[in-house]
Amino acid sequence: MSGKFSFITNFHHFDSxxxxxxxxxxxxxxNKDFPCKKAEEFVKNFSQSILLDQHSRTFPELIVLANFxxxxxxxxxSNISKNKFIQVPLxxxxxxxxxxxxxxxxxxxxxxxxxxxxxxxxxxxxQNPQLDFVIEKLNTALSNHKLMQERLLLFNYEHDAEITxxxxxxxxSRVVWGGDDTVRQIRSIPMNPLAREIVFPNRFSLTVVxxxxxxxxxxVSKDTIKGFFNDTNYFNQQACSSPKLIIWLGSDQDNSQAxxxxxxxxQSFISANITNDTxxxxxxxxxxxxxxxxxxxxxSNISKNxxxxxxxxxxxxxPLIRESHPGNGLFLEMEKNSxxxxxxxxxxxxxxxxxxxxxxxDITNLVMQITNRGVDKIVPVGxxxxxxxxxxxxxxxxxxxxxxxxx
Amino acid sequence: MSLVKNIxxxxxxxxxxxxxxxxxxxxxxxxxxxxxxxxxSEFRNFVSNSNYNLNVNHINELPFIPARLFKxxxxxxxxxxxxxxxxxxxxxxxxxxxxxxxxxxSSLIQTKVLSQIIGSFLGKKRRNMLIIDSxxxxxxxxxxxxxxxxxxGFSSFGKHxxxxxDDNLNLDIAELKIALEQNENNPLLIFGFTFLVWQQFYQCIxxxxxxxxxxKDTILIHGGGWKRLHDSRVDNLRFKxxxxxxxxxxxxxxxxxxxxxxxxxxECEKGYLHCSDYSxxxxxxxxxxxxxNFNEQGxxxxxxxxxxxxxxxxILTEDIGTIIGEDDCKCGKKGKYFLVSGRMxxxxxxxCSDTRAV
Numbered sequence: 088m089s090g091k092f093s094f095i096t097n098f099h100h101f102d103s104x105x106x107x108x109x110x111x112x113x114x115x116x117x118n119k120d121f122p123c124k125k126a127e128e129f130v131k132n133f134s135q136s137i138l139l140d141q142h143s144r145t146f147p148e149l150i151v152l153a154n155f156x157x158x159x160x161x162x163x164x165s166n167i168s169k170n171k172f173i174q175v176p177l178x179x180x181x182x183x184x185x186x187x188x189x190x191x192x193x194x195x196x197x198x199x200x201x202x203x204x205x206x207x208x209x210x211x212x213x214q215n216p217q218l219d220f221v222i223e224k225l226n227t228a229l230s231n232h233k234l235m236q237e238r239l240l241l242f243n244y245e246h247d248a249e250i251t252x253x254x255x256x257x258x259x260s261r262v263v264w265g266g267d268d269t270v271r272q273i274r275s276i277p278m279n280p281l282a283r284e285i286v287f288p289n290r291f292s293l294t295v296v297x298x299x300x301x302x303x304x305x306x307v308s309k310d311t312i313k314g315f316f317n318d319t320n321y322f323n324q325q326a327c328s329s330p331k332l333i334i335w336l337g338s339d340q341d342n343s344q345a346x347x348x349x350x351x352x353x354q355s356f357i358s359a360n361i362t363n364d365t366x367x368x369x370x371x372x373x374x375x376x377x378x379x380x381x382x383x384x385x386x387s388n389i390s391k392n393x394x395x396x397x398x399x400x401x402x403x404x405x406p407l408i409r410e411s412h413p414g415n416g417l418f419l420e421m422e423k424n425s426x427x428x429x430x431x432x433x434x435x436x437x438x439x440x441x442x443x444x445x446x447x448x449d450i451t452n453l454v455m456q457i458t459n460r461g462v463d464k465i466v467p468v469g470x471x472x473x474x475x476x477x478x479x480x481x482x483x484x485x486x487x488x489x490x491x492x493x494x
Numbered sequence: 495m496s497l498v499k500n501i502x503x504x505x506x507x508x509x510x511x512x513x514x515x516x517x518x519x520x521x522x523x524x525x526x527x528x529x530x531x532x533x534x535s536e537f538r539n540f541v542s543n544s545n546y547n548l549n550v551n552h553i554n555e556l557p558f559i560p561a562r563l564f565k566x567x568x569x570x571x572x573x574x575x576x577x578x579x580x581x582x583x584x585x586x587x588x589x590x591x592x593x594x595x596x597x598x599x600s601s602l603i604q605t606k607v608l609s610q611i612i613g614s615f616l617g618k619k620r621r622n623m624l625i626i627d628s629x630x631x632x633x634x635x636x637x638x639x640x641x642x643x644x645x646x647g648f649s650s651f652g653k654h655x656x657x658x659x660d661d662n663l664n665l666d667i668a669e670l671k672i673a674l675e676q677n678e679n680n681p682l683l684i685f686g687f688t689f690l691v692w693q694q695f696y697q698c699i700x701x702x703x704x705x706x707x708x709x710k711d712t713i714l715i716h717g718g719g720w721k722r723l724h725d726s727r728v729d730n731l732r733f734k735x736x737x738x739x740x741x742x743x744x745x746x747x748x749x750x751x752x753x754x755x756x757x758x759x760x761e762c763e764k765g766y767l768h769c770s771d772y773s774x775x776x777x778x779x780x781x782x783x784x785x786x787n788f789n790e791q792g793x794x795x796x797x798x799x800x801x802x803x804x805x806x807x808x809i810l811t812e813d814i815g816t817i818i819g820e821d822d823c824k825c826g827k828k829g830k831y832f833l834v835s836g837r838m839x840x841x842x843x844x845x846c847s848d849t850r851a852v
Binding site: 189322323325326364365366367368369370371373374376377378379380381382383385386387388391392394401411413414415 | 535536537539540543544545559560562563566567569780781782783784793810812838839840841842843844
């Protein structure tokens with residue numbers, strides 16, 4: 088096709104951009120497809136093909152994705168209870184994926200597919216081996232699933248607000264993964280008045296450690312150390328769910344002892360394991376620590392450019408604390424004496440709170456004291472990156488379906 | 495009198511040997527950095543929040559600011575009313591640019607020091623000058639970026655300036671021919687940015703297949719880095735050889751940055767970049783940032799006595815290089831000499847943000 092699109096899934100031929108828009112506007116869904124059996128089969132085959140291919144070892148996050156769709160129950164009785172309404176697919180969904188080496192957009196688009204929707208996905212033109220791998224697997228799986236060829240279309244077009252607008256006018260839902268700027272820019276493009284929009288802008292995540300839980304046994308369990316390492320080493324700590332701030336909860340004395348124990352153990356774990364650290368990451372840490380100190384936001388006790396680098400927060404009120412964090416092996420730390428004190432530190436942008444040693448009661452207590460948009464997920468350390476059907480506060484199954492009230 | 499003024503008063507800015515430099519240079523740097531400490535709250539925060547010490551006994555122990563910090567925030571040690579000029583780096587569109595604040599005095603000193611350093615290569619007589627750039631770049635004073643600053647800075651070393659590129663950066667061959675005819679017996683000064691000199695000057699001369707002879711003793715000075723020539727696989731040796739074949743025997747690269755305008759590092763006759771009495775350089779380990787020995791490759795930290803209106807005396811660049819030695823270069827100049835091998839590799843951008851940066 089000589090238009091502005093280049094198609095990545097290749098089961099249709101369009102003579103022109105208009106031809107494509109016409110095609111999309113004619114697409115029909117099937118209300119019986121909630122949940123969609125054929126999509127389930129397709130997603131299973133796709134996941135299987137990833138797990139069976141040895142090359143996927145180079146892409147650990149794809150293995151996690153495949154396992155998620157193999158194991159996880161997407162449809163829970165809570166989100167498909169059929170009392171007093173009939174739940175059906177939403178319709179046509181338009182997904183805008185981020186340009187980086189990241190396949191997180193697949194979670195939301197495959198869930199949309201499982202809910203019986205049509206998925207139009209714009210992906211980046213940037214070449215990367217992981218995306219190439221995924222596309223190959225998708226195309227192979229699609230070649231055996233005729234219906235899915237109509238339901239799943241991946242394509243790219245150069246940034247063009249007009250095209251985004253045309254597609255947005257034809258769909259029932261728009262999903263935007265990206266930074267704040269992307270979300271703002273795409274949001275300014277109107278869509279079909281009936282359509283919903285789900286956006287995933289910049290988020291920030293943190294870990295809370297209850298110091299007494301470490302002091303009890305004077306040791307942090309190996310699993311916890313390894314879990315913390317995984318939470319922060321994958322994606323070079325740049326995933327929105329990777330903790331970048333650690334808040335120590337306890338008396339001053341407990342906090343300082345617990346910190347010593349934790350970091351000593353973590354440091355020896357690091358020295359026995361391969362990290363992703365690179366000179367580029369080390370430079371980012373140095374630039375960030377210089378920026379924080381120059382703005383009087385942190386205090387640094389460490390004279391060397393260590394991995395990981397630890398900085399003590401002086402002024403937690405500034406939004407720069409969260410906005411300027413580059414990931415790449417940098418931890419901001421602060422100490423609090425009470426749950427109340429932690430609740431006051433939560434910001435709208437905070438997404439995942441992973442923890443060591445918080446009881447159920449502590450967690451409820453904390454949640455009840457938060458007075459803003461902060462925190463969408465609370466999990467034990469080691470589970471920070473796990474995907475959940477409820478993401479950023481959205482129940483994705485609810486978002487990709489609608490309920491017809493029958494009374 | 496400050497050390498800078500002492501050096502300015504002499505003819506040769508390459509004569510301070512290590513025994514003196516390790517005392518005098520360090521003393522002056524500490525004085526300057528203490529001034530910034532007292533006059534820039536950002537620099538004071540940077541030092542005191544990091545437990546850095548300004549009263550050190552060795553130059554390696556002085557704190558250094560990452561060059562990128564000048565892109566992220568304003569750093570200056572002078573009040574608004576004495577800001578005379580703000581210089582910006584020539585970042586590509588969309589990228590943050592560094593902003594460097596100068597008062598009248600520091601601007602003047604930059605010009606004088608640059609002139610002394612370049613003068614030591616050019617001799618006293620001002621030559622007719624060919625500039626491998628377009629005149630339009632210096633016309634827009636609002637966009638006063640590093641390239642324009644470089645051209646203006648170097649212009650004062652020549653006379654009868656001729657800009658050889660048009661607004662689209664294409665070589666005006668007719669203009670070049672006229673210039674060469676007019677200057678048959680006058681050694682010229684040719685100046686431009688490395689990638690323009692190669693792509694828009696040398697290659698156009700080659701493509702046009704015209705027979706060209708530059709006057710004897712013509713000097714070519716170029717700088718700005720090799721990054722944009724990476725794809726055409728041109729290195730300094732090939733670059734020099736190519737111009738030697740056109741009759742330009744004196745070809746000098748220079749290494750400099752907007753944060754330390756003036757005290758640039760010029761390539762000597764033996765092919766090494768040289769510190770002058772105004773500057774020093776340290777290579778640091780890419781991960782730990784510990785100082786390295788001579789002949790070990792690392793990230794370059796550049797030191798300069800010039801910045802007096804902003805805390806730019808000690809800066810960690812993102813360039814990779816190797817210090818070869820000190821005071822014993824065969825060219826006879828004192829000071830450290832070194833090679834730059836390119837930019838360090840940036841960290842990967844991961845995670846879920848940034849859809850638009852396709």
